[in-house]
Amino acid sequence: MTWLITGGAGYIGAHVARVMADAGEDVVVLDDISAGIPERLPEGVPLVSGTVLDRELLDRTLAGHRVNGVVHLAARKQVGQSVEQPLHYYRENVHGLGTLLEAVVAAGVRRFVFSSSAAVYGMPDVDLVTEDTPCLPMNPYGETKLTGEWLVRAAGRAHGIATACLRYFNVAGAARPELADTGVFNIIPMYFDALTRGEAPLIFGDDYPTPDGTCIRDYVHVSDLADAHLAAARRTAAQREAGDLTVNIGTGRGVSVRELADLIAEITGRTEPAAKVVGRRPGDPARVVASAELISRELGWTARHDVREMVESAWQGWCLLHPEARSR
Template sequence: MSWLVTGGAGYIGAHVVRAFREAGIDAVVLDDLSTGFEAFIPSGVPFVRATLLDRDAVRKTFADHDIEGVVHIAGYKYAGVSVQRPLHCYEQNVSAMVILLQEMRDAGVDKFVFSSSAATYGTPDVDLVTEATATSPQSPYGETKLIGEWLLKDAGVAHDLRHTSLRYFNVVGSGTPELFDASPHNLFPLVFQALYEGRTPRINGDDYATPDGTCVRDYIHVADLAEAHVAAARRLGAGETIEPVYNLGCGDGSSVRQIMDTISSVTGIDFTPDVHPRRPGDPARIVANGDLAARDLDWQMRYSLEDMVATAWEARQKAGDRYPS
């Protein structure tokens, strides 16, 4: 039997697929390649090129493959842009998930690992976010992720769906040089692209109430994240108790200036970032407690910040001109 990985041709999804294969678990990828790359999918992994909004394609995928469970990573992930394109975000993240859950129900598939987000918390008023911290999303993107969690809760009651939601914080690094983060909105690829083009990276705001005045965030390595998906799938498959939500965070944060300094040190490129005004809505600090995930999913930080930068930079260099600019 196989696990269906939606969005399995993307940066995070491709790492999850590889982690499943290394764990001896077969995977099937469904991806429309709107942001992913077919080359990211390992040889021998069945690939369905389709959008989740195509109900017939989703139904056929379940009919053609012996699917045990679903890891749902596909979606529209740009929080800032979702404010300008809320209807598109809701279509991609909510309507598509409804179709997926309906077709899972009809196919008798009853295990689900959901790619949720720290965006469900909005701007928390606590130093350390736990799963009990109030959710208050401040973008359509964050709202759709929270609605996805609600859908799972209700489907679990109505259709005996076993599920868990993994709330990601800032995912960086690379588990293999062949897989890179090409997001036009994430900090690491933005800085790398600037350096690659000979431009000076920028910091948005240096007057926050933090030790160095720049925003503090929780950064986790994508390979650690992928392992957590494997652990969640195994726990669901074994019928073991599992929490509805887990934070995947490190319990300690790094500031944007620390990230810049580490990138300069690791790459050997000396630069002083330009400082621009704050972006509206950016909280000073978001850092998560990952104790629940450590207890149940063997969650741990296996990579240092230097490792995160070094692996990401190696992947960016290997990508060369294939990298979208």
């Protein structure tokens, strides 16, 4: 069968495209190249340049490539930007998804995997976040992801589509340096950026109710995340009847910001300037760690990489993109 991967030239999307292609799946990518890099794609994978808001393009792509299933990753994902531009985020993430699902239904596609986020949970006050933890998103980005889940499941039930919604926790690392994250929006590249500029990385608050006072998060290697997409895609492909699955993608292990800062200093060799503690950011929960029991049971998936491997691979990619980082 043939899978359409939307956003497949992006950081996560390119890893998913490579894992699926390497596993023998036929893959075609749709990407507007606003953040994607065509050179990330494996040789032989077709790239359609465009947006999921373009219904005519979607119809041509689904028919022309005889698509049987969709892995939908294309979305806007900066939390702060979503607060400043909620209308833009709802248009891109919700209306775009709706347009894609309309095209999917019209084309008779019966498998759909949706890229969701742990942002749907908001500030859960639990040791481990399960899929039954109440969803109370705190920003428009999280709202669009939760709305997207509702829309995917409703369309699946109404039109006989097997669906899977994957709630990512904190994604990091790279399968190879050239596939590294080029953005500076997540904590690991933000720390690399500060160290490259000779500035102290920032720790936002050290007075949380955690062992070292800093926030605890669950970090998952992007290669493991890509493997989870392949497992979910094959699960939907094997289903004879429509059904839905919603799972967390995390390790079940928490790492504090202080522990991460110390590890980054060790791996990069940049102990100076040391990380600097500043005031808390509004809305940061003390601890957000996934329960990975359901995905293990349903998909047979378990994370294989630890946080050291994430930081080491991310640093290799950062240095490829920023050669000055090594010489500093």
